[in-house]
Amino acid sequence: MQTEKDEVTERTPKRAKRIVAVEDKGTNTSTGGEKEQLEWDDDLGTETDWKEVKSKGKRVRQKEKKLPYATQMKEKNKENPISNKKNNNENAQVPNRSDKQNKESENPGGRKLRGKKPMAKPEALLVEVKNRDATSVLKEVKLGLSREEVVFTKVRKTRKGDILLELEDAKKGGASQIREKIGEICPNLTFRALKESADVIIRGLDVTVEKQEVEEALRQKVKEFRIKSFWENSYEVKTAIIELPTEEAKKLAEEKKIKIGWMRVSVALVVHKKRCFRCLEYGHISIGCPGYDRSRICYNCGTEGHKAKDCNLERTCAWNTKREAKKRGVEAGSRALGSDIKVLQINLDRTRVAHDLLAVTAKEHKIDLAIIAEPNKKILEARDWVTDCRGDVSLVIFNNSIQTKVVARGNGFIAMKVFELTVYSCYFSPNNRYEEFEKDVSELFESIESQRGEIVVAGDFNAASNVWSTKTENARGRLIMELLASADMIIVNRGFSPTFQRGSKNSTPDITFVSPGLTHKISEWQVLDEDSLSGHRYIKFHILQKEMKPTTPRPIGWRLDKLEQPVFECVLKEQYINTPDELVAATRKACDKAMPKKGLRKKAPVYWWNEKIREIREICTKCRRKYTRQRRKKGKNNFGIVEMDQTENKLREEYKSAKLVLQLAIKKSKERQWRELCDEVDRDTWGLGYKIVTKKLRSSPPSLNMDLITSVVDVLFPSHNEFCRILSDASPKVNVAIEEIMKAAQSLKLKKAPGPDLICSELVKIAIEVIPEKVKTVIDAAFTSGIFPSAWKIATLVLLKKTNKPADDPTGYRPVCLLDSYGKLMERVLLNRIEELLPDHGGLSCHQYGFRKGRSTIMAIQKVVEIALKAKLGTRRTRKLCALICLDVRNAFNSASWKEIILELRKRQFPGYIQNMVGSYLEDRYIKVRDNTRKEKIIKVSCGVPQGSILGPTLWNILYDG
Structure with missing residues (x-):
């Protein structure tokens, strides 16, 4: 039976039939633009026919709208079954849900996209110019080709200066033909045919296949190709990526297999992910992108206003923008690093060798925090670890960038605050009576209930329960389960792997439980299959943090050991230098050309670790x-007693022997290192041995949050009234001589940390030898104007923690200011002049021993002893009484008044240019601080002389003496 729809289909031409079918599905794709195109098409009939078709389609749609949606779908399936649509080319295809989803994923913004196909790039010919003139090369190409033979649509220069000739669209394969022909006429030129290309990947090549074999096999299939990459993985299987013209790539991929050598391997097209260059995310293109606009940001630092090629800031992830910062829990513009804390849990059985191996395991697994039970008490005292009241547990931080604070301590447990997380380390001895165990555990859970935020509790409870162990539940286990239920805590142990093994016995006394909010943030909880040289095994897990885990600041600057001095000197001589900023910029440019940047510093292994011990440890593991696997196979005899066969006994003895060998190897290595250290002390008194004894071998200072840094700065750098510099008569003034600058440069100390410009003293000395006149011009201009360069008055603040103060105490830090080396050079020139003039302008007290040449603290002590002995002379009636009064000026350097220093210089009648230079040196000083998220802040200071400066101690002596 012929339906009304079929009548409409017969009366409409081919293109109109397609549009009616689409309208029949309820979509509204027929627009006025479509109608206008059909009216101009001769094959579609007259305008009257089209109006009839359109009105018919409208009546069909109105009829369908009156029916329910389910009834409409049933009728459509009857009229046009899906099974017959593949064989019926005249019927329209019904769009399925997957097609609709794909279209939505390509256009997430929902904008209406025009149905235009992307234009195919025309074939082109690239002529390499090399060192010749582009015009002459183009004339040579033009002479080699006749005008009727080929037609180009565009001739232009590329970025590298080569010539690009684009052919007409109709000339398919013309680029290759022209290249072959013109290559014969112009043999001295290099040509490349450019076509629209695609990549195919060839997988499964055996280790013996070489690149030449792949090329030979491909030549039999295609004419033009290029092997982009060819590599071998860790399983000795090779893979190749081949670039081909698009059509040939599709044909080759359709074969699915290709014979290379004696193997038939798989070949497939490489599907490149779509990427939006507006939001920098994958899966869609920039048209209709609903994401955050990152198109104007710098790809290096993630900020706007400049390009990546001009960026001098530290590299960060551009994806972590302000919009995503709150959602992902990271700082906007911060690095895209992992935000989880890696935790290691272990009972060390109070053995030294287990302590030694703990340091190695922590470095291998990049552990941030270690939860330790039963540490060696002598090692605890030597390493100053935090412990509970009995010395049974400890928490050790291996990542210095993590800031911690002890919040609770009791019998058998200690708690530490790590960011917004509270971590407990616990140990309860099996030798204690149940009443003592109940008392200590109850105290633990009382402490847990008093804490705020998320909580992690881990340790050796010496309790058994079916929840975390295969052993029968005991009274301790029942008590733990009751307290866990009352405190709403959850066990996160995975499986029933034993965490303790000694001889033929094993159990799971070590457990980990957390608050409910952390259950989905604990990942990779596992019992490591590595020997710890104690009866217990390592437990490792990760804690996902809401805020990003801070990382140790990346070392910046240049590698001085890779300096190419001739290149450095050559680049420096070519630069125009007239101001301090130009001097710094020229030196930095020379550094970039002459040496590479510093990379991440690798963590050094423990001092006694070597390759031999690593191999012994692998054998022990x-x-x-083998011994553990054999024990699982053992059975019981007729009396129900577990039997130990000879194989198990043999494997047990082998394990004990390997364990003993590992312990002896560690002991011998430590003894050998100790002897070498003693020999080094004999050779160098002030070397490594001296630094170990005086505890001067420190790691990088711990990173602090910005709130704590601000509070420390407020305490260490008190605020004074605003300093207003009064200019003095600068005459008479003396020009700076080159010899004076050379003398100042010789006194600069080497191997010192650089300031904000990252230029070290070694490079400044080389610069003065190479360009002395240019450096003299800069320093001379500063002395003439009486203005100390403002760029050299900014210092990087480093806070060194005092050992006897808590981490959150602002007075528990000692400030050090890192200044630019060029600024130190100018300070030295100014200091030499002040010291030369000081004896004629009042001098210093003869009782002043600090910060003076030829005097030391030992001489001051000798003077005090001499006074005391002199007072002691004589009889009981004639001798005098002597009392020693010691005063400590708190925060003396940082609280020195600038106004008093200038007044003292005026009082001593120093030359006007000295007063002006010192006043400018003190005025408008700033310190730069950086927190644990690498966020920087510049803080203005209003008093004090910088600790670490060259001029500061002498100015303090002049102030204090006055």
């Missing part, structure tokens, strides 16, 4: 695995 293998022996333990």
Whole structure:
């Protein structure tokens, strides 16, 4: 039976039939533009026919709208079954849901996209110019080709200066033909045919296949190709990426297999992910992108206003923008690093060798925090670890960038605050009576209930329960389960792997439980299959943090050991230098050309670790695995007693022997290192031995949050009234001589940390030898104007923690200011002049021993002893009484008044240019601080002389003496 729809279909031409079918599905794709195109098409009939078709389609739609949606779908399926649509080319295809989803994923913004196909790039010919003139090369190409033979649509220069010739669209394969022909006429030119290309990947090549074999096999299939990459993985299987013209790539991929050598391997097209260059995310293009606009940001630092090529800031992830910062829990513009804390849990059985191996394991697994039970008490005292009241547990931080604070301590437990997380380390001895265990555990859970935020509790409870162990539940286990239920805590142990093994016995006394909010943030909880040289095994897990885990600041600057001095000197001589900023910029440019930047510093292994010990440890681990597997196979005899066969006994002895060998190897290595250290002390008194004894071997200072840094700065750098510099008569003034600058440069100390410009003293000395006149011009201009360069008055603040103060105490830090080396050079020139003039302008007290040449603290002590002995002379009636009064000026350097320093210089009648230079040196000083998220802040200071400066101690002596 012929329906009304079929009548309409017969009366409409081919293109109109397609549009009616689409309208029949309820979509509204027929627009006025479509109608206008059909009216101009001769094959579609007259305008009257089209109006009839349109009105018919409208009546069909109105009829369908009256029916329910389910009834409409049933009728459509009857009229046009899906199974017959593949064989019926005249019927329209019904769009399925997957097609609709794909279209939505390509256009997430929902904008209406025009149905235009992307224009195919025309074939082109690239002529390499090399060192010749582009015009002459183009004339040579033009002479080699006749005008009727080929037609180009565009001739232009590329970025590299080569010539690009684009062919007409109709000339398919013309670029290759022209290249072959013109290559014969112009043999001295290099040509490349450019076509629209695609990549195919060839997988499964065996290790013996070479690149030449792949090329030979591909030549039999395609004419033009290029092997982009060819590599071998860790399983000795090779893979190749081939670039081909698009059509040939599709044909090759359709074969799915290709014979290379004696193997038939798989070949497939490489599907490149779509990427939006507006929001920098994958899966869609920039048209209709609903994401955050990142198109104007710098790809290096993630900020706007400049390009990546001109960026001098530290590299960060551009994806972490302000919009995503709150959602992802990271700082806007921060690095895209992992935000989880890696935790290691272990009972060390109070053995030294287990302590030694803990340091190695922590470095191998990049552990941030270690939860330790039963540490060695002598090692605890030597390393100053935080412990509970009995010395049974400890928490050790291996990542210095993590800031911690002890919040609770009791019998058998200690708690530490790590960011917004509270971590407990616990140990309850199996030798204690149940009443003592109940008392200590109750105290632990009382402490847990008093804490705020998320909580992690881990340790050795010496309790058994079916929840975390295969052993029968005991009274301790029941008590733990009751307290866990009352405190709403959850066990996160995975599986029933034993965490303790000694001889033929094993159990799971070590457990980990957390608050409910952390259950989905604990990942990779596992019992490590590595020997710890104690009866217990390592437990490792990760804690996902809401805020990003801070990382140790990346070392910046240049590698001085890779300096190419001739290149450095050559670049420096070519630069125009007239101001301090130009001098710094020229030196930095020379550094970039002459040496590479510093990379991430690798963590050094423990001092006694070597390759031999690593191999012995692997053997020990293998022996333990064999012994453990054999024990699982053991059975029981007729009396129900577990039997130990000869194989198990043999493997047990092998494991014990391997464990003993590992312990002896560690002991011998430590003894050998100790002897070498003693020999080094004999050779160098002030070397490594001296630094160990005086505890001067420190790691990088811990990173602090900005709130704590601000509070420390407020305490260490008190605020004074605003300093107003009064200019003095600068005459008479003396020009700076080159010899004076050379003398100042020789006194600069080497191997010192640089300031904000990252230029060290070694490079400044080389610069003065190479360009002395240019450096003299800069320093001379400063002395003439009486203005100390403002760029050299900014210092990087480093806070060194005092050992006897808590981490959150602002007075527990000692400030050090890192200044630019060029600024130190100018300070030295100014200091030499002040010291030369000081004896004629009042001098210093003869009792002043600090910060003076030829005097030391030992001489001051000798003077005090001499006074005391002199007072002691004589009889009981004639001798005098002597009392020693010691005063400590708190925060003396940082609280020195600038106004008093200038007044003292005026009082001593120093030359006017000295007063002006010192006043400018003190005025408008700033310190730069950086927190644990690498956010920087510049803070203005209003008093004090910088600690770490060259001029500061002498100015303090002049002030104090006055």
